[in-house]
Structures are given as C-alpha cells and as structure tokens.
Amino acid sequence: MAKKVDLTVPVESHEVSGVIEKGCEFEGKLCFEGTMRIGGSFRGEIYTNDVLVIGEGARVNAEIEAGTIIINGEVTGNITAKHRVEIHRPAIFRGNIVTPSLMVDEGVIFEGSSKMVTPKAPAVKSFLASE
Numbered sequence: 478m479a480k481k482v483d484l485t486v487p488v489e490s491h492e493v494s495g496v497i498e499k500g501c502e503f504e505g506k507l508c509f510e511g512t513m514r515i516g517g518s519f520r521g522e523i524y525t526n527d528v529l530v531i532g533e534g535a536r537v538n539a540e541i542e543a544g545t546i547i548i549n550g551e552v553t554g555n556i557t558a559k560h561r562v563e564i565h566r567p568a569i570f571r572g573n574i575v576t577p578s579l580m581v582d583e584g585v586i587f588e589g590s591s592k593m594v595t596p597k598a599p600a601v602k603s604f605l606a607s608e
Contacts, residue, residue, distance in 0.1 A: 499534055515550075526559065533567065546576075559596070 494511030501517035516532040535550030558576035
C-alpha cells in the first residue's frame, strides 16, 4: 500500500532521506525519492515526485520539479509542483510557480508569478469515438 503524505503534519515530522546542510554547497542535478532537506546552498536542477524542504537560511538557485515543495529560505528559479507549494516566513521567492495548491504566509517576499492548475485526470477512452 502506497504511503500517503499528510500535508497537515508539520514539516519536522516528515522522515528526511537526504540533507544538504548549512555550510554545504552543491551544484548540479539532484534527483531523489523521499524527503530532501536543503539547508545550505544549491545551484542547478532538482527533480522528485516526493517532498523538497528548503530550510531557513538556505539559498537555492534552481529549476525545480517536485511533488510538494516547502520553502523557508531563499529560492530563485521556476517551480513546477504536482501537489502543493508552501512558502513560509521568512522566505524569499523569485520566479514562477505552477501548482494545483499554493500557500504563502504573510511577510514572505514573492517576486514572480503563480499559475494554479488542476491535477491532470487519467485519460479516459471515449467509447463514442469508436462508433
């Protein structure tokens, strides 16, 4: 049975499978499963179907495609999230967001645009087309 992510649970309760901690710098392409927490500096591309947490004090300059993205630090780049984006104070975000669900705390700096899209439904074959 697939594990369901409960978005009402605080970030700290997500089991973290990887960390780029404060003081660390990484440049490149990052692909992972589970929950990754970035507390340091990252530049490049990030791909996951799961959860990306960008901690307070982190600096990320990247194109990001993820399931859920939780931002507390500074992010520059474009984001595509399949499920949800949360931007919490004292975050700074510069770029564009495409997601079905967006939450931005009061006091966050948001420079860019957001596009709310509905999750794609599975393709249904039309029986009328075969007549």
